[in-house]
Amino acid sequence: DAGVTQSPTHLIKTRGQQVTLRCSPISGHKSVSWYQQVLGQGPQFIFQYYEKEERGRGNFPDRFSARQFPNYSSELNVNALLLGDSALYLCASSLVGGYTFGSGTRLTVV
């Protein structure tokens, strides 16, 4: 069975640019969450979507946005990138109970 798939795995962007990260959940999972993990720290909650509706938002600026599509896949967009946005971005899907995480997208802002 395919797990949670994230793309791309790595990318490098310049300050001020915009980036879109993609996530495909496990088949049948209707909830998708996004987390940011800065090096050496635990992941921090950014967004959660369920059935295409936003169910939760973490303490992140409006430069961060997300959406969920009818097939339950999701995109995370970050505008006006800052050096501090460099991190591993994790997507997790869930049905009931435990969450399954993807391997993440490593974003480097230079």
Added chain:
Amino acid sequence: DAKTTQPNSMESNEEEPVHLPCNHSTISGTDYIHWYRQLPSQGPEYVIHGLTSNVNNRMASLAIAEDRKSSTLILHRATLRDAAVYYCILLIYNQGGKLIFGQGTELSVKP
């Protein structure tokens, strides 16, 4: 916001039990306690979760204090493959089920 507190690192010998502690004194009645572990360059992997009662599964056991302000993850026989960062997490049920991660405990296992 609720938070968890864990030791930064712990060391264990192979094939010995490991007890990983976690404090979550600000937990509310509907918050679940989750444990995940993470290897380098991978996403966190689910280990176990519970609400009030102790829980067992094939990977580990979770012991929850009666007042729910602390919990302990128990690996019964550590193997080299158990070396990872272990996160004690609160699932905030009344905020859509978001996970609040702590700083994690880096577990090293000596052969």
